[in-house]
Amino acid sequence: DHARAQDPALIRALLGRGVDAVALLGADQPAAVFDLLRAHRLPYVLMWAQDSEQGPCIGFDEQAAAALVVDHLADLGHRQIGFIGGRTVDNERARRRFRGVLQAVARRGLTLHPDALLETDYGFREGFEAMQVLLQRRLPITAVVCGNDYLAAGALSALATTRVAVPRRMSVA
Numbered sequence: 680d681h682a683r684a685q686d687p688a689l690i691r692a693l694l695g696r697g698v699d700a701v702a703l704l705g706a707d708q709p710a711a712v713f714d715l716l717r718a719h720r721l722p723y724v725l726m727w728a729q730d731s732e733q734g735p736c737i738g739f740d741e742q743a744a745a746a747l748v749v750d751h752l753a754d755l756g757h758r759q760i761g762f763i764g765g766r767t768v769d770n771e772r773a774r775r776r777f778r779g780v781l782q783a784v785a786r787r788g789l790t791l792h793p794d795a796l797l798e799t800d801y802g803f804r805e806g807f808e809a810m811q812v813l814l815q816r817r818l819p820i821t822a823v824v825c826g827n828d829y830l831a832a833g834a835l836s837a838l839a840t841t842r843v844a845v846p847r848r849m850s851v852a
Contacts (some may be wrong), residue, residue: 689709694719706731707771727772741772746786747822748852755788757822757850760784761795762810763834772779773798781810783844795820799830806833814841822850 690712695702701781703712705769713733716723752760762780765773784791795818799805801815806829813823814837825831834851843849 688716690715694721699829700724702726705771706733706736709735716762719825721791723817741775742779742782745776746783746825748790749780749783750787751823752822752850752852753783753789755850757789759790759792759795759818759820759822760826761792761797761813761818761820761823762812763797763799763806763823763830763832765801766798780824792820794818794820795823801827801829803836804831806830807837809831810834810837811841814843819847824852 683747690701694715698721699819701716702834703723703725704727706725708725715721716735725731725736726788727738727741727760729738729740730736747832749760762777764777767774767777774775780791783789797809797812799809806825809830810823812835813820823834825834831851835845838845838849838851845851
């Protein structure tokens, strides 16, 4: 659970064990986490983050990457797309990816069908089930952008199970 991983109590527990450094997932952390790390002079790095004022980062521009995926689909002729992504409520990476999709859809004049917009946990089974939902809705989409490889693999498996031709009838990115 991503929200539980941001609990400052976890940092206190790590400090109690005498760790030499901490790798945090994303820059969207409670201020108390950074306060603890700085007070104890514990080195840390923000993974899956970019250009944060909170400290050193390792990551890439997920928003721009998601926009590139949509641009590629648009260049292939897709005009109505769906999206299967991670839960944006407590995941900054999922939010950045979704923002990139929305920006590119608007810029390219595409349609992101509201009934083809699904948030779920990241995983193969979740991607499979989400694609099944999209297929059952019989929406006029020709491409689906997935928030990560696990979701995409599950979505592709669902399409194979129902004998939907990829990429001829449906593209998955």
